[in-house]
Amino acid sequence: MLTHEESIAVIEFEAQDKQSYLARLYESDGDEIGSFQILGDQWRLDAKFVKMKYWSNLLGLDSRYGLERLQGRYSNIDDENSKPHLAHDLGEDAVxxxxxxxxxxxxxxxxxxxxxxxxxxxxxxxxxFKTQTGLLIRSGPIPVTEEDEGIVSRVISSVKGAF
Incomplete structure (x- = not known):
């Protein structure tokens, strides 16, 4: 309870141009929230949060959240201050x-x-992930699909056959 983490979203990126990406944001169950243009070399997700008292976590009451905004950012401060920005309202403005x-x-x-x-x-x-006190991000390689495995197998077979 006190260390409870809950997956709330998944995001993948496709390069569009230098420091421009198409982000696909999904709920943790796989339903697509939307696709968004992201400018920069980093991304940020914002949420409003209501943190419960620790003793109330022991009663089973978890923190509450609402996703608010997805946007890009630049790791270089000069780029951050001079390059274009774009922020997306995620529409979870319910009380x-x-x-x-x-x-x-x-x-x-x-x-x-x-x-x-x-x-x-x-x-x-x-x-x-939503924790009792805020958001955290974990990353890993995009899983290979059966279709991708088939393509990789055909490429490997054709390369082996060439020698």
């Missing part, structure tokens, strides 16, 4: 609901924005 007594909640510790960013690598798939 995060929680139990209150006359407007006060005994379970809520704090309400704030949480953001996480990392470099863009078109060979990686990024998984975004």
């Amino acid at each position: 995060i609901e929680f139990f209150t007594i006359f407007g006060w909640s005994p379970f809520v510790d704090s309400s704030y924005g949480s953001s996480s960013y990392t470099d863009i690598d078109i060979n990686n798939r990024y998984e975004v």
Whole structure:
């Protein structure tokens, strides 16, 4: 409970031009949220967060979140200050609901924005997790599909046959 992590999104990138990418954002169950142009060499996901008090986590109450924004950023500060920016509203602007007594909640510790960013690598798939205190990103290689395996096998066979 106190160290609970929940997968909330997956994102993959396709290069469009230098420091320009097409990002495909999915819910953790695979449903596509949308495709977005990202400018820069890094990406960032922002969320609004309601952190519950630690003792309320023991009662099974987890932090609440709403994804707000996806955007690119530049690792070089000069690029960040001079190159174009593009941010995308993810539309999760619904009020995060929680139990209150006359407007006060005994379970809520704090309400704030949480953001996480990392470099863009078109060979990686990024998984975004919600923890009790904010967002974190883990990455790994994009899984090879059966179709990809077939292409790779045919290429290897043709290369072997050439020698």
